[in-house]
Amino acid sequence: MFDMxxxxxxxxxxxxxxxxxxxxxxxxxxxxxxxMESFFLGETLKYLYLLFSDEQTMISLDEWVFNSEAHPLPIHEA
Structure with missing residues (x-):
């Protein structure tokens, strides 16, 4: 990841x-x-922030999923 x-x-x-x-x-x-492509800030850097954030309580991955643009969507019970 550091190479990237x-x-x-x-x-x-x-x-x-x-x-x-x-x-x-x-x-x-x-x-x-x-x-500069608009997705660089709106997606690429957002993905990196979400991946490397030390904030463990920011969002529960048991309750949320990210779409292709890194927008959180709630997981609903089927």
Whole structure:
């Protein structure tokens, strides 16, 4: 996991945020774009926060499930 976080900083960090890259296969020429995808903050960083948060009481995974955009949805009894 640390390798992934390091790669975010190394290849996508720019002066005012994080950029998307045009070439993930060539680390010497990633072709940074002049934009940050909206899902980077709204999904990617939210997933990382949920995974690594020390807050054990934030949300019970026995009662909630996350959808593909990391929104919590209650689990209802069938």
């Amino acid at each position: 976080l390091y790669a975010f900083e190394k290849y996508t960090k720019v002066a005012n945020g994080y950029t998307s890259i045009g070439n993930v296969r060539n680390p010497t020429n990633t072709r940074p774009r002049d934009m």
